[in-house]
Amino acid sequence: MIDGLSIAVEDIRFTYPGGVEAIQGVTLSVSPGEAVAIVGENGAGKTTLVRQFNGLLKPTSGRVLVGEWDTREHSVATLARRVGYAFQNPDEQLFERTVRAEVAFGPKNLGFSSEDILASVHEALERVGLADAADQHPYDLPLSQRRLLALAATLAMQTPIVILDEPTTGQDAPSVARIGGIVDSLRQEGRTVITITHDLDFCAEHFPRVMVMASGRVLVDGPAREVLAQSDTLAEAEVDPPQLVRLARSLKLTNMPLTPEEFVTAWQRSRGE
Amino acid sequence: MTIPFSLYAGRESGLHPVHPLTRLTIAGFVLIAALLIPWTLGTYALFAGLLLPLAAWRRVAGLLLRAVFRFVFPFALSLFLIQGLFWTGGTPVVSLGPLSLKAEGLAFAAAMSGRILLIVSSFLLLAMTTRPDALMLALVQKGLPDQIAYIVLTTMQIVPRFQAKANTILDAQRSRGLETEGSLLRRIRGLLPLAIPLVLGSIVDIEERAIALEARAFSRQGEKTSLVDLPDSTFQRAFRWMLLGLTVALTVARLVSVLR
């Protein structure tokens, strides 16, 4: 059991060395154990924002607190005890000779005992479904499985906060379902989960809180059901609502369903009246 | 547009298009002249009488002078001091206590500086006024294999991309708790997690880029066209032959004088 941690972002701005201001005043807080999805079109500032959470980028002004740690006062490697960040492109990190060693790299860096390393590697590989591939070379796996391996490498670090950068990109339906299941189990354990995604259907089913970004600002932030129903705001951020929300709207249902079950129930109810 | 590793200043007027080969020939001629001209004054005269007016014509004179000042001046200064002061057995010109500047040393420094000035500024002028792709195109039209031109051009662009990739890998590994600052041992331990994805990734990159090249008909046999027109003229062609002749004449003359 790992308790989640909070993140507090206090009026941050961020300007890249080239002069582009990618974050133009963002304030938000994430409570321990929350699951938040950040959506918005390419270039809205989503990645720039979440890279502040583990100190890869430090705010130009304002501050970011992870638990009580100010990110400006800690190295990325130190913040890695609290924030696990699963990158999009696995090939920009995989380097060990076996899948097992690859997953053990993070826990080793964090100074886990050898029993803890063994246990967390095993658990992480089970979670992503790669336990049978533990002795293979990472590059013998196809890209979609290398993505899952990189995710396992992050999960094994047992961090209170987990960041998933576009976890469903290029994944087929069974893998998307598996990743959704991992998000759900992390939430059940009470860990804080933050994702960036273009997959609004995935977002609706697994993230109770949704934040919409556009041009370096947060347009709206709240419960998924409310945010995903705001078609004007979503349109402004160039985001398509989830399929079931669009369907519910076209059938003039008043309840905003997030899962097929919710949709059928809402539809049944609307017919009953 | 900025071209990495290129000094191209992008001030092409287009009024008097000079074929890249003409520029290359001028640069080549000046380079050979710099090495062979026996008179010190000649090198400076060539700079002031040929390269500077050409630079002014292409509107890069200021840029060229500034670059020359930055690259050549410190070098020349040290030459003058070292050769002047430590020339053995020369004629002192100025003396200050035990130190004295010798005339022979100064003359040698002046000659060397003149050559360096010419070599550096002929290269700078070429680089500032000529897009590397235009130069490569001109050479391909003269029979340089396509592949060599591609390697030159792509390398200029891929190296910065390589740096960006290295940074991303470093970010990913730091996010996995890899401490990259601190003791030497720590840094050395941090090398493999950085180098392996970079090397493996580059192999994949090369393979995929080769596919992209094939998809763009790079290996197609037959006539190719070019987006860029490189206007040439009989005058320019004659001028290039003349410079080439002059270069050969200069070389022969120098050889003869040395052999005597």
Next chain:
Amino acid sequence: MISVHNLSYKYPGYSRLVLNDISLEVQRGEFVGIVGPNGAGKSSLCYALAGFIPHFYCGSLKGTVEVAGKIIADTTLGELAGSVGMVVQNPFNQITGARFTVLEEVAFGLENLGIPRDQIVPRVEETLALVGLQGFEERSPFALSGGQQQRLAIASVIAMRPDVLILDEPTSQLDPVGTRDVFAALHSLTQTGMTTVVLVEHKLEWIASFATRVIAMVDAKILADGNPLEVLVDPHIQEVGVGATRYTQAARLAQRRGLIPQDRALPVTLKDTQRFFEEPSHD
């Protein structure tokens, strides 16, 4: 336009067939979507259609592939490039690096095809507009974002006006707006009747809306081939990992709960699903 007979293929050094006895005919102007779980052989089929198998990747190949009137095995990649365009998955490595600007990058393929100079720029401009990259002409291709590079890669191949266009997950880096632009561009190309599109994609809703035909691949074989609205609701296809749109999932659930007659055909897109739920059930 495409004719594949009993195609089987193994990558060198591997014993597993990635393509197992594939046969397939595609007519000019079709928009074929290929779906299937990861590892089903979708990318390999793309490579085989574009000639990268066997000309770039060796390995053991059986059967014949003919595309745009050319026998793939007997035609060099250089000759094929004008007739078959290929966009591979990773956009970052499809920038050739042979040129310095977006305009020149798109023009590069046209130069190699020997297109006269005065036709190059108009064709490049037209293509950049098609994929939503107008205004980026003078930028360095390497300075673009992943999504923009993906559009550029697609533009670079479309500009060459191949008879057959093969795209392997061309929208992976794109947001919904970018995805819509790309699908609309491909749709407009097939509408001329001149271009045939073969597209691998996980985004089923888009496939259902634009493709005229869907091929589902599993374990190196073609499992189903036909009308998107029929193939994509096939429960068998879903079980093997193709998945289903949320529309189909909701409709199936309603049927399973007995709220909608079993004989009503399952929908795939928003429109059919709306109709599916609005039609009165005779109970």
